[in-house]
Amino acid sequence: MSSDSLLIKNAHAIMTGLPGDAARHAGPDIRVRNGVIEAMGSLTALPDERLIDARDCVVYPAWVNTHHHLFQSLLKGEPQGLNKSLTAWLSATPYRFRATFDESTFRLAVRIGLIELLRSGCATVADHNYLYWPDMPFDASDILFSEGEALGMRIVLCRGGATQGRVIEKDLPQALRPENFDHYMADMERLVRRYHDPKPTSLRRVVMAPTTLLHSAPGAQLREMAKLARSLGIRLHSHLSETVDYLDAARAKFDMTPVQFCAEHDWLGDDVWFAHLVKLLPQEIAILGQTRTGIAHCPQSNGRLGSGIADLLALEKAGVPVSLGVDGAASNEAADMQSEAHAAWLLQRARKGMLAKPRYDGGSFEGGGDAASIEDVVRWGSAGGAQILGLQQSGTVQVGMLADIAIYRLDDPRYFGLHDMAIGPVACGGRAALKALMINGRVIVENDVIPGLDLDAMRHDAMSAVRTMQQRAAR
Numbered sequence: 001m002s003s004d005s006l007l008i009k010n011a012h013a014i015m016t017g018l019p020g021d022a023a024r025h026a027g028p029d030i031r032v033r034n035g036v037i038e039a040m041g042s043l044t045a046l047p048d049e050r051l052i053d054a055r056d057c058v059v060y061p062a063w064v065n066t067h068h069h070l071f072q073s074l075l076k077g078e079p080q081g082l083n084k085s086l087t088a089w090l091s092a093t094p095y096r097f098r099a100t101f102d103e104s105t106f107r108l109a110v111r112i113g114l115i116e117l118l119r120s121g122c123a124t125v126a127d128h129n130y131l132y133w134p135d136m137p138f139d140a141s142d143i144l145f146s147e148g149e150a151l152g153m154r155i156v157l158c159r160g161g162a163t164q165g166r167v168i169e170k171d172l173p174q175a176l177r178p179e180n181f182d183h184y185m186a187d188m189e190r191l192v193r194r195y196h197d198p199k200p201t202s203l204r205r206v207v208m209a210p211t212t213l214l215h216s217a218p219g220a221q222l223r224e225m226a227k228l229a230r231s232l233g234i235r236l237h238s239h240l241s242e243t244v245d246y247l248d249a250a251r252a253k254f255d256m257t258p259v260q261f262c263a264e265h266d267w268l269g270d271d272v273w274f275a276h277l278v279k280l281l282p283q284e285i286a287i288l289g290q291t292r293t294g295i296a297h298c299p300q301s302n303g304r305l306g307s308g309i310a311d312l313l314a315l316e317k318a319g320v321p322v323s324l325g326v327d328g329a330a331s332n333e334a335a336d337m338q339s340e341a342h343a344a345w346l347l348q349r350a351r352k353g354m355l356a357k358p359r360y361d362g363g364s365f366e367g368g369g370d371a372a373s374i375e376d377v378v379r380w381g382s383a384g385g386a387q388i389l390g391l392q393q394s395g396t397v398q399v400g401m402l403a404d405i406a407i408y409r410l411d412d413p414r415y416f417g418l419h420d421m422a423i424g425p426v427a428c429g430g431r432a433a434l435k436a437l438m439i440n441g442r443v444i445v446e447n448d449v450i451p452g453l454d455l456d457a458m459r460h461d462a463m464s465a466v467r468t469m470q471q472r473a474a475r
């Protein structure tokens with residue numbers, strides 16, 4: 001954490017991530033000291049204070065991404081999975097390519113994903129990594145944390161994996177075999193001991209996150225996992241109700257709804273969040289709200305896979321904490337938080353508009369133009385994410401909070417003519433250049449550049465890795 005004092009001067013607009021009238025702050029200046037926002041208002045520079053000139057820039061809380069699969073950053077637009085829905089895509093792309101990852105390709109994929117996120121103004125990523133198999137030759141968890149540390153990002157490792165397969169184990173290649181339950185639990189304890197830091201300023205957290213709750217482990221083991229997580233003081237995460245298949249599978253296997261299944265196995269509560277929650281019955285929404293179980297909304301992946309659009313309005317009204325996640329780049333070729341926020345803004349409106357009926361047929365509204373404001377989307381993508389991840393001191397731009405701040409430079413013609421510059425980074429789509437991104441008060445991106453990073457070399461490495469992995473997958 002920086003011990004220097006830094007002054008962000010003359011911001012054109014400030015979004016805070018807070019609800020209601022507090023969603024914007026007049027500023028125009030923000031002082032950061034010892035990694036924390038010390039003052040906001042009209043401030044005079046102190047002697048020797050570092051200045052960031054934010055004229056013509058807008059300030060946002062740095063984004064909190066609550067669901068990613070960083071390893072998929074080398075699986076973008078994979079042709080066999082490009083035009084498929086979830087289940088067929090899973091077999092065609094992420095599962096078919098599992099065994100093609102080695103230490104160097106995994107590391108490269110993680111690095112690419114983190115850099116895409118950083119360049120969109122994201123400080124925190126919850127990576128739901130499910131690339132684990134018995135006798136794996138590299139330590140994926142350690143690579144995630146070390147790559148995050150090298151870039152100064154906040155990493156929440158959601159330790160995925162499965163202790164049961166959907167097909168007979170002897171037919172599976174090694175990389176698709178389930179882990180032994182005792183080994184999974186022992187590894188969770190190891191990860192928490194080694195990496196988990198519960199402090200508010202923490203850059204490392206660990207979460208219990210079997211890949212998909214209905215299929216990854218037998219019910220009795222899920223209960224044990226929840227118990228261990230709570231005894232270790234860590235959170236719980238998984239995929240749930242991404243498509244109608246979840247409703248069908250829960251009915252066929254357990255004669256329950258997916259959310260009922262979670263309730264039966266102690267997998268609901270304000271320490272639990274699920275990715276997707278696209279297909280829910282009204283009674284399931286009510287239970288999620290009563291238990292304050294959260295959602296990582298992934299509109300671009302849900303769109304790309306044709307899964308649907310989660311009903312954030314109903315979920316939030318019921319009391320569900322809402323956050324945004326980009327999901328893996330194998331089902332989202334725009335895996336950055338500005339794109340995700342832009343999609344969330346449009347799609348909640350489109351979703352509501354789709355329900356509009358003509359008045360002669362009982363319709364009562366014209367469309368969904370009032371469904372989600374830019375301020376709502378910013379709040380979901382920042383404060384909402386921090387709440388869900390239990391990061392009490394990040395996610396908003398206000399005095400006393402950690403300085404996780406994105407300063408966007410709206411100097412592209414895309415933003416010329418805007419009546420309200422503050423909405424630019426979400427409303428206009430594309431990527432606004434960063435004047436600066438700071439995490440815990442430390443400047444990580446400066447004038448849109450990450451110092452020391454050779455993007456050309458990385459592009460070449462990525463192209464060669466894709467070729468190698470295609471050859472390995474074809475074998």
Ligand SMILES: [Zn+2]
Binds near residue numbers: 239
């Ligand atoms: Zn996912």
